[in-house]
Amino acid sequence: MVVGAVDGTVDSDTVTETLQRASTVADRPYEALNEQYDGGSLREAHAEYFTQAPLDPEAFNEEQRVRLLGTAFADEALDLATFLSDREVAVDAIRVEAFGAPESEEFLVQFVPDDGEQAESTDSAEQWVAGTNASAETAAGGERESDSGEDTADAPSHESALAADDGADGGAGADDESESEAGSGAHDRDRTAEDGTGDEAGDEAVEAGSLELPVLLDAVAEGIQDRLVGTFDTDPEDLVSVERGNELLVRPDHPAYAGGVLRYRIQVGSDGTVEFGVNIYGGSEAEKEQMRAVVRENEAGIEEELEYEIADGYDGFAASRQFATLDQVAAAEIVDEFDRLVRFFHSRVMRA
Known part of the structure; x- marks a missing residue:
């Protein structure tokens, strides 16, 4: 997964840059990914996290997905994401709002529905993800059909057809x-x-x-x-x-x-x-x-x-x-x- 995060409006240039990053890792074999992984064996860590038998090295990086995060999206960015998703390149747009104190590195991220309105019961802790840096894990938790892990409940449903499974x-x-x-x-x-x-x-x-x-x-x-x-x-x-x-x-x-x-x-x-x-x-x-x-x-x-x-x-x-x-x-x-x-x-x- 390649995450393109923008502190502001996501435009078509952001989509293009993120796709370029995805293309650079698309052909990386497991050995290159394992070398880059800072936590021992990538296979063993993956198997432990998902509580399953270790996958064959060839199973890693068979396909790539792109996640775009920003407080707003330009129309041309959404059009480009939809175009790519319809052609089985998974590009999802995820609108977020982030709040933090200047004197602290901690922040809260809220995943916002497509209609721009905040979800009901905004005082519910389940709608928020706390973090200490802008890591890919926080981004991954905000998918419309979110990845596994504790953040999955935080992402509200999106009606947009940007998810790959919508266009397939x-x-x-x-x-x-x-x-x-x-x-x-x-x-x-x-x-x-x-x-x-x-x-x-x-x-x-x-x-x-x-x-x-x-x-x-x-x-x-x-x-x-x-x-x-x-x-x-x-x-x-x-x-x-x-x-x-x-x-x-x-x-x-x-x-x-x-x-x-x-x-x-x-x-x-x-x-x-x-x-x-x-x-x-x-x-x-x-x-x-x-x-x-x-x-x-x-x-x-x-x-x-x-x-x-x-x-x-x-x-x-x-x-x-x-x-x-x-x-x-x-x-x-x-x-x-x-x-x-x-x-x-x-x-x-x-x-x-």
């Missing part, structure tokens, strides 16, 4: 477009069209009375927000978003989720097919591996109890349900199934 098409789990059908019995509430699905029924499988997709997804989002209250210690409205018109995402901000690389997902097809899934996307390879390990450890339960299909490389899992009519009843059933998915996997993430 969904990672390995989504690209696989798994079409595993739900078994009867465990999913007896699913309402499959009697005259067939997929190629046989086509768009005609959805009968009259279906809701328009935006209306359906709004109803589903509202229901999911209600179910998520208290799950992630964050306002559910900040976690649930509708993407590309037919996809709903929940991005957990809990520290247990290794920097926010995991997303719960719903994708609705015009033929009444609804895919439910979990994707592991973005972040560092180490962060992704943390979530893959949870999938591996729970493979049997995911496939047998949840009846979802695990993607190659353990980059997620998914299952599809067919609805004859995408109406209010279907919306309620979609909420039920999504709630079942989150309850199943979230508890296992927390235990891991």
